[in-house]
Amino acid sequence: LxxxxxxxxxxxxxxxxxxxxxxxxxxxxxxxxxxxVVGFGTLRLADWPxxxxxxxxxxxxxxxxxxxxxxxxxxxxxxxxxxxxxxxQKIRAVLVNQRVLDVAVDHRRxxxxxxxxxxxxxxxxxxxxSRNDEPAWSLDTPAHLRIDAIGSQPTIARLDxxxxxxxxxxxxxxxSYLRNVAQTLDLEIFEPxxxxxxxxxxxxxxxxxxxxxxxxxxxxxxxxxxxxxISTSSAQxxxxxxxxxxxxxxxxxxxxxxxxxxxxx
Amino acid sequence: xxxxxxxxxxxxxxxxxxxxxxxxSDYLHELKSSGDGGSKDNxxxxxxxxRERAMWYREERLGERD
Numbered sequence: 001l002x003x004x005x006x007x008x009x010x011x012x013x014x015x016x017x018x019x020x021x022x023x024x025x026x027x028x029x030x031x032x033x034x035x036x037v038v039g040f041g042t043l044r045l046a047d048w049p050x051x052x053x054x055x056x057x058x059x060x061x062x063x064x065x066x067x068x069x070x071x072x073x074x075x076x077x078x079x080x081x082x083x084x085x086x087x088x089q090k091i092r093a094v095l096v097n098q099r100v101l102d103v104a105v106d107h108r109r110x111x112x113x114x115x116x117x118x119x120x121x122x123x124x125x126x127x128x129x130s131r132n133d134e135p136a137w138s139l140d141t142p143a144h145l146r147i148d149a150i151g152s153q154p155t156i157a158r159l160d161x162x163x164x165x166x167x168x169x170x171x172x173x174x175x176s177y178l179r180n181v182a183q184t185l186d187l188e189i190f191e192p193x194x195x196x197x198x199x200x201x202x203x204x205x206x207x208x209x210x211x212x213x214x215x216x217x218x219x220x221x222x223x224x225x226x227x228x229x230i231s232t233s234s235a236q237x238x239x240x241x242x243x244x245x246x247x248x249x250x251x252x253x254x255x256x257x258x259x260x261x262x263x264x265x
Numbered sequence: 266x267x268x269x270x271x272x273x274x275x276x277x278x279x280x281x282x283x284x285x286x287x288x289x290s291d292y293l294h295e296l297k298s299s300g301d302g303g304s305k306d307n308x309x310x311x312x313x314x315x316r317e318r319a320m321w322y323r324e325e326r327l328g329e330r331d
Contacts, residue, residue, distance in 0.1 A: 032293040033271035033309070046291060049325030053291045061287060064269055079268075129266070134273075140287070 010107045013147050013154045016139070017103045017112060020058060025095045025116065027056050034083040036062040038095065038122060041142070057142035065110065065136035065149070066127040069094065072119030094120040110136035110149040124149075184255045271309055278312070282319040292322050 020040065027039030039056030046053040068078040071094045077087050098116040105112050111125030126136035126149070135148035146157045182189035188205040275293065279286040293310060296318065302308030303315075310318060 030294060031287070032275060032290040032297065033268050035272070035290060037291075046288065049322055050288065050291055050295060052295055059287070064272060129269075134269075134276075138287070 028092045030083045059140040061138040064134040067124045070121040278315040
């Protein structure tokens with residue numbers, strides 16, 4: 001067997017953040033403890049028991065990091081001052097209704113800089129007194145994935161939309177996800193009972209004889225998801241999963257990656 | 266930093282009650298903004314109050330309050 005590698009979460013985060021380009025900023029608000037929240041895409045009310053809070057498909061939270069907003073030339077707001085309604089209004093004036101032009105990420109500094117079409121910029125990065133286990137920023141994506149900038153390899157968690165919290169280890173959700181992907185590709189799926197011993201969550205068999213071993217890794221602390229695929233025939237394609245161009249690992253996208261692995265065999 | 270101390274306390278309570286930390290932070294922000302904040306000078310919540318609000322949040326989500 002060719003050995004695989006763990007999901008490269010930095011590369012995955014890059015791909016996800018790249019997909020922020022073109023998104024329209026629609027929301028600028030605060031959360032508890034003066035946390036800055038910036039949203040992109042269609043506005044909706046958050047689920048009960050929240051009553052007035054608005055959410056969007058893409059949500060960027062400042063968490064433990066330091067941040068600033070520029071209007072293209074000057075910094076108009078930073079985390080060094082209280083996040084008052086007046087400050088939020090200033091930020092809204094330059095960011096809301098503007099589309100993201102591009103996003104630059106530096107995982108070593110845990111920084112992300114979004115530039116907007118009007119020249120405005122939003123920067124979030126680790127604070128000088130930051131702790132490695134506290135996210136410098138956090139991004140929720142439309143595919144219910146959460147990227148937390150923790151250490152040089154961001155963590156990726158799948159959000160359970162029903163419960164409003166990250167999925168638990170070995171959840172039914174992930175296994176039904178794999179089963180749906182296998183069905184789409186007409187792959188036979190075998191889920192070994194001794195997952196704990198083998199570490200293999202599923203074995204997928206293609207009609208052409210290609211065998212894919214799939215290992216889902218979900219850690220409780222930090223809640224982190226990685227998907228490892230070991231193909232019997234191709235090591236190169238394994239990395240393809242880590243650099244998906246789209247923002248989400250949807251079932252269709254994972255199916256596309258697996259299809260290419262099988263067809264390349 | 267006071268802000269980080271508040272965040273750490275919220276994260277710890279959210280973890281203790283298995284709540285999504287973003288949603289719980291937003292819930293606390295709603296309470297504070299609507300004048301139902303905590304007993305600290307600036308309306309922030311003490312640890313005991315955070316635990317209480319975490320229980321409210323869970324109960325409300327399950328439809329057991331209001």
